[in-house]
Amino acid sequence: MIAGLLATLAGSAWARAALRYGVIALAILLFLLALRRSGERAGRLAEQLETTERSHDAQRRMLDAAARRPRSRDDLAERLRDGRF
Template sequence: MEAGAAVIAVLASLWRRVLPWLTLAAAILLFVVGARRRGEQAGRAAERLEKLERTNHARQRMLEAGADRPRNRDDFVERLRKGGF
């Protein structure tokens, strides 16, 4: 029985020494995984922002082109005669 108690004592001592290191390793691993996930989210947000800016730029160009259009057929014909297109 004394051999079993000695083994348990050694394991308990070893566990007390290893537990803080395991906790530290787990904390570091969780930090790295969280940082990676945040980086991926930031990348996706940047892509969405870039796409939104392109869309808004195209929409703005269409609105500007529409603002410069002829108002009626007579304006259109006059513009064609002047070579405005």
């Protein structure tokens, strides 16, 4: 029954044009949805990259501070006497 209805509609020039425009509209809709999804994904990845960079920067600053710390109590006392702390 459905095959007969499709055959009848496919025989009509108006139905073929409507079907063609429907397929084109569906393709455009699917393309826009895929574009939106990839944009959202790119935004999430950019946000994750920014967060990671901030975290790495904080870790780098902590490591730099640890590298400059006094090695012993004597070094600390010497720095305090010299006013370099």
